[in-house]
Amino acid sequence: xxxxxxxxxxxxxxxxxxxxxxxxxxxxxxxxxxxxxxxxxxxxxxxxxxxxxxxxxxxxxxxxxxxxxxxxxxxxxxxxxxxxxxxxxxxxxxxxxxxxxxxxxxxxxxxxxxxxxxxxxxxxxxxxxxxxxxxxxxxxxxxxxxxxxxxxxxxxxxxxxxx
Numbered sequence: 001x002x003x004x005x006x007x008x009x010x011x012x013x014x015x016x017x018x019x020x021x022x023x024x025x026x027x028x029x030x031x032x033x034x035x036x037x038x039x040x041x042x043x044x045x046x047x048x049x050x051x052x053x054x055x056x057x058x059x060x061x062x063x064x065x066x067x068x069x070x071x072x073x074x075x076x077x078x079x080x081x082x083x084x085x086x087x088x089x090x091x092x093x094x095x096x097x098x099x100x101x102x103x104x105x106x107x108x109x110x111x112x113x114x115x116x117x118x119x120x121x122x123x124x125x126x127x128x129x130x131x132x133x134x135x136x137x138x139x140x141x142x143x144x145x146x147x148x149x150x151x152x153x154x155x156x157x158x159x160x161x162x163x
Contacts, residue, residue, distance in 0.1 A: 001076065005075075005076050006161060008072065008075070008076065009076055009078075009157060009160060009161050010161050012069065012072055012073070012157060013154065013157050013158050013161055016150065016153060016154035016157065016158075017154060017158075018050075019047070019050045019054070019150055019154070020150070020151050020154050022043060022046055022047050022050065023047065023147050023150070023151060025043060026040075026043040026044070026047065029043065047147070048102065048105065048106045049106065051102060051106075051146065051150075052067070052102070052103065052106045052107075053067060053068060054067045054068065054069045054150070055067040055069065055070075055082075055085060055089060055099070055146075056089075056099055056102060056103045056106070057103075064082070064086045065082065065085070065086050065089055065099070066103075069082065070082055078157070078160075081153055081156055081157065082153070084149045084152070085146065085149045085150070085153065088142055088145050088146050088149060089102075089146070091142055093135055093138050093139055093142070094135060098139075098142045098146075101139065102143075
């Protein structure tokens with residue numbers, strides 16, 4: 001890698017480090033506060049935003065996933081590091097893939113909120129009701145896997161730029 005590519009990778013690693021910090025804080029506070037508390041929602045919503053920015057937004061038909069990490073890592077010939085994450089995002093909960101559910105939740109409840117559950121009801125619950133126990137458990141499992149894989153991605157990329 002040339003110096004410019006190494007600098008790009010370092011910036012990616014710094015960004016992933018922020019995400020991992022949020023994951024660690026979430027783990028820490030989850031033992032101290034109620035599940036639906038403002039603190040939990042703040043960290044979860046922040047992590048949804050990071051996930052969308054990294055893996056979901058502006059998905060082009062020719063790309064495996066959206067977000068800004070795939071094109072950035074592709075320019076460094078490191079896009080294969082995202083394969084486990086791509087597989088997780090393509091996992092199904094009923095007939096919807098995980099990334100569609102995450103993107104819809106982020107778009108309709110966090111970023112472009114109408115302060116109503118109606119858009120989620122219309123886009124997700126009519127198709128797959130996440131309030132059903134098995135669907136909710138599956139969603140939580142995939143979310144945890146995505147978070148764990150993001151930590152693994154951070155460690156792998158960090159090892160490339162560490163001296």
